[in-house]
Amino acid sequence: MTRTASCSCGRLTVTMAGDPPFVGLCHCHECQKQTGSVFGAWTYWPKTACKEIRGEAKLYRRIAESGRWVDNYFCPHCGSSVYSYAEFAPDEICVAAGNFADPTIAPPTMAVWSECRHPWVRLPEGCRQLLQDTGSPEI
Ligand SMILES: [Zn+2]
Numbered sequence: 001m002t003r004t005a006s007c008s009c010g011r012l013t014v015t016m017a018g019d020p021p022f023v024g025l026c027h028c029h030e031c032q033k034q035t036g037s038v039f040g041a042w043t044y045w046p047k048t049a050c051k052e053i054r055g056e057a058k059l060y061r062r063i064a065e066s067g068r069w070v071d072n073y074f075c076p077h078c079g080s081s082v083y084s085y086a087e088f089a090p091d092e093i094c095v096a097a098g099n100f101a102d103p104t105i106a107p108p109t110m111a112v113w114s115e116c117r118h119p120w121v122r123l124p125e126g127c128r129q130l131l132q133d134t135g136s137p138e139i
């Protein structure tokens with residue numbers, strides 16, 4: 001089984017095999033601004049699960065609050081950010097959960113930067129909530 005994520009105009013697509021081994025939320029301000037939503041919802045996969053990337057993509061590298069880089073690839077035609085690579089996960093590709101437009105994508109099991117969470121956001125049962133990055137204590 002494959003899953004295909006696409007940008008808003010459909011010209012940039014990423015096709016992944018199987019299900020994402022990890023789905024997480026990030027409430028940080030950078031993710032809020034990148035996505036235009038109030039949190040980022042991210043699926044993480046081994047790079048080997050990526051079967052195809054089609055279409056033109058532009059790169060925006062940002063330096064996270066941790067000081068490490070995150071390379072975000074977005075469609076130059078419609079501006080949707082679709083996938084990224086992060087210094088902290090060199091063997092993985094991250095695909096924005098919403099770009100699959102598929103409610104069967106697994107729910108998140110971990111949320112980070114909870115201190116930036118909008119108070120009306122409710123997380124699924126059992127989702128771990130951490131302050132700041134993944135190395136921080138749970139709340
Ligand atoms: Zn597009």
Ligand SMILES: [Zn+2]
Binds near residue numbers: 026027029031
């Ligand atoms: Zn974030």
